Amino acid sequence: MTENKSLPAEEALVLQAVRGNGSAFTELYDMHVERVFRHVTFRVNSVADAEDITQEVFLRAWRSIGKYKLTEKPFLAWLYTIAHNLIVDYYRKNGKGEHVQLDEAIGSASLSHDDEVDAILDRTVLQKMLTRLSDEQQLVLTLRFVDGLEHNDVAAAVGKSQAAVRVIQFRALQRLRQMIGEVGQTW
Numbered sequence: 647m648t649e650n651k652s653l654p655a656e657e658a659l660v661l662q663a664v665r666g667n668g669s670a671f672t673e674l675y676d677m678h679v680e681r682v683f684r685h686v687t688f689r690v691n692s693v694a695d696a697e698d699i700t701q702e703v704f705l706r707a708w709r710s711i712g713k714y715k716l717t718e719k720p721f722l723a724w725l726y727t728i729a730h731n732l733i734v735d736y737y738r739k740n741g742k743g744e745h746v747q748l749d750e751a752i753g754s755a756s757l758s759h760d761d762e763v764d765a766i767l768d769r770t771v772l773q774k775m776l777t778r779l780s781d782e783q784q785l786v787l788t789l790r791f792v793d794g795l796e797h798n799d800v801a802a803a804v805g806k807s808q809a810a811v812r813v814i815q816f817r818a819l820q821r822l823r824q825m826i827g828e829v830g831q832t833w
Contacts (some may be wrong), residue, residue, distance in 0.1 A: 660721050663711050671711060674721065675704055681793055682725050688792045689733050689784075699736060703729045723803035726793075730785060730803075775825045783818035786811055 656677065662670035682703055687696040706728050707714075714724065776784050782804070789800045790811075797815075801808045 678722055685793050686729055688788055699732050719802040726803040779818050786814045787818050
């Protein structure tokens, strides 16, 4: 997390939520729901499924908040861990398929028609390439570049050292460059 100045306030909310304070948990929800939703949306088939999974993330977090232990690992990393487990369950149940339905994810974000088509094509190609990476590589790249987490926060979320995360990221980006080169040769 780059907002280190808000960390003590977040810690106070977490401690209150651990003691059963629903208002504190609601504030934590408000702080993190958009980031969790964006993370889930990037990984699943549809926005509707992403909404359901995001709701389930916070429901499970609320149910187990009493067991949460305040550590150096940010609260958001704990939420991403819950989200990751739910996404794995989602794919076990539904089979691995295309990631996001792009028309739902991109929408009509005030782009011209040509720009919107280009954005959809670029995102489609990127998402197909990402599916060819390992689950661990996909998770690291999503947390790092879609969710905008720093290396230390990604490391906390995936339970690895910062050095290991950097190696995973490097190898994943190297593989993506190779795939982009292959696509460029066929166009």
